[in-house]
Amino acid sequence: MKTPFTSVRLLPALAGLFLLFSGCNPDTEPGAPTNSSMEGYRPIYLSYEELRQVNTQDPRSLQRPGKIYVRGTYLFINEPGEGIHIIDNHDPTHPKPLAFVNIRGNVDMAVKGNVLYADNATDLVALDITNPQQVQVLNRVENVFPYASYPPQTGVQFECVDKTRGVVVGWEKTTLENPRCRR
Amino acid sequence: MQKHTFWLPVLLLAVLSALSGCSETSKADMAPNANNGVGGSMARFAVVDNYLYTVSNSTLKVFDISQAQQPRELNSVKLGLNIETIFPYNNMLFIGSRTGMHIYDNANPTQPVFLSEYQHVQSCDPVVVQGNYAYVTLRDGTPCRFGQNLLEVVNVSNPRNPVRERSFPMLNPHGLGIDGNVLFVCEGDHGLKIFDATDPVNLVEKQFIKGVRTYDVIPHNQVMLVVGKDGLMQYDYSDATNPRLLSMIPLAN
Numbered sequence: 249m250k251t252p253f254t255s256v257r258l259l260p261a262l263a264g265l266f267l268l269f270s271g272c273n274p275d276t277e278p279g280a281p282t283n284s285s286m287e288g289y290r291p292i293y294l295s296y297e298e299l300r301q302v303n304t305q306d307p308r309s310l311q312r313p314g315k316i317y318v319r320g321t322y323l324f325i326n327e328p329g330e331g332i333h334i335i336d337n338h339d340p341t342h343p344k345p346l347a348f349v350n351i352r353g354n355v356d357m358a359v360k361g362n363v364l365y366a367d368n369a370t371d372l373v374a375l376d377i378t379n380p381q382q383v384q385v386l387n388r389v390e391n392v393f394p395y396a397s398y399p400p401q402t403g404v405q406f407e408c409v410d411k412t413r414g415v416v417v418g419w420e421k422t423t424l425e426n427p428r429c430r431r
Numbered sequence: 432m433q434k435h436t437f438w439l440p441v442l443l444l445a446v447l448s449a450l451s452g453c454s455e456t457s458k459a460d461m462a463p464n465a466n467n468g469v470g471g472s473m474a475r476f477a478v479v480d481n482y483l484y485t486v487s488n489s490t491l492k493v494f495d496i497s498q499a500q501q502p503r504e505l506n507s508v509k510l511g512l513n514i515e516t517i518f519p520y521n522n523m524l525f526i527g528s529r530t531g532m533h534i535y536d537n538a539n540p541t542q543p544v545f546l547s548e549y550q551h552v553q554s555c556d557p558v559v560v561q562g563n564y565a566y567v568t569l570r571d572g573t574p575c576r577f578g579q580n581l582l583e584v585v586n587v588s589n590p591r592n593p594v595r596e597r598s599f600p601m602l603n604p605h606g607l608g609i610d611g612n613v614l615f616v617c618e619g620d621h622g623l624k625i626f627d628a629t630d631p632v633n634l635v636e637k638q639f640i641k642g643v644r645t646y647d648v649i650p651h652n653q654v655m656l657v658v659g660k661d662g663l664m665q666y667d668y669s670d671a672t673n674p675r676l677l678s679m680i681p682l683a684n
Contacts, residue, residue, distance in 0.1 A: 309681075309683030310681070310683065311683055313646075315470070315474060316663070317649075319469075341665075343663070358476035358478045359468035359478065365483055374499070374501070386501070389494070392492060
């Protein structure tokens with residue numbers, strides 16, 4: 249009777265302890281000659297050049313809709329990591345997809361007047377949406393949002409990220425040779 | 432005759448201003464400026480007048496957008512860990528984290544000042560506010576493995592000392608929204624609930640829409656926008672007990 253109760257209470261405590269000690273801990277011990285291959289995660293990079301190409305495309309279907317935002321008769325639906333669907337919603341019985349704005353690493357947005365603010369991975373972009381089918385980049389504030397330097401999974405080995413290669417847009421599970429990062 | 436022609440426009444004006452006054456107030460609750468938009472409760476971005484607020488995992492940033500086309504980073508405030516959402520209301524910022532709700536005073540918009548933190552068990556929890564009450568949903572599931580499934584009603588009339596007044600058991604609550612006395616709560620894969628919140632501590636369930644998977648909701652001009660794993664649905668909620676499906680944008684097959 250007592251054992252299951254104790255273990256249930258212990259679980260969060262153990263998890264807390266684990267979280268405390270996790271994080272990116274590259275093994276910096278000099279000359280540690282480990283030559284082991286193991287399961288782990290490898291970052292998928294998107295170059296800064298590609299990241300910073302924001303453009304308007306033809307409307308596309310919803311895949312995995314995220315955040316939503318309303319401005320006047322327009323409706324904005326985020327496609328996590330990919331960009332924003334713009335919908336003409338002046339008639340809510342017949343919403344009409346107008347365009348898809350390709351913004352890699354995007355999860356959030358807000359609008360003031362005719363300017364849409366969106367996160368573009370590590371950057372903030374200001375977009376002119378006066379013509380939603382031809383959205384223009386007005387401005388970009390670089391490196392204001394956190395750089396994702398570790399996978400969402402915990403208790404895993406992973407290849408340490410190299411920020412010069414771009415931003416990390418995903419993680420693939422693979423066999424790693426001597427991974428130096430752990431979380 | 433002369434009297435008549437004089438009073439008619441006055442009367443009309445009075446009626447008009449009374450009518451417009453009403454709609455102005457309810458709009459002001461949703462968006463501080465009609466030129467700006469309305470986000471869902473899961474938002475990490477919020478525009479208040481000439482400022483854009485963003486929250487990342489541990490930081491609140493303030494951008495000056497008085498020149499809309501040229502955002503300028505002004506300030507960065509450390510918040511603590513696992514921050515998830517931001518909801519501006521009446522010169523305050525209500526910030527949802529996995530351990531509680533932080534309240535900041537932004538009367539000086541560039542320098543948000545910490546007022547209090549309302550703590551609860553570890554859960555994922557967006558928040559919306561109306562009048563003296565904050566509505567917070569707590570849910571379990573990754574990444575909130577130890578959470579509970581609750582809707583908490585928190586009295587924030589003294590924002591330095593938020594007090595929980597009631598909590599209602601829920602199935603798996605996600606985003607939420609409020610318009611006037613109508614409260615909307617996404618129940619994840621279970622559907623969406625509509626409550627009469629005339630008395631915030633005695634919420635009355637008016638409708639439970641099942642068979643639709645919901646993540647976040649925006650009630651806006653009597654149309655409720657609901658997003659989730661099935662796509663984007665819009666309902667007319669002018670009759671809260673009997674919401675009417677207006678349209679649906681489905682997912683790609």
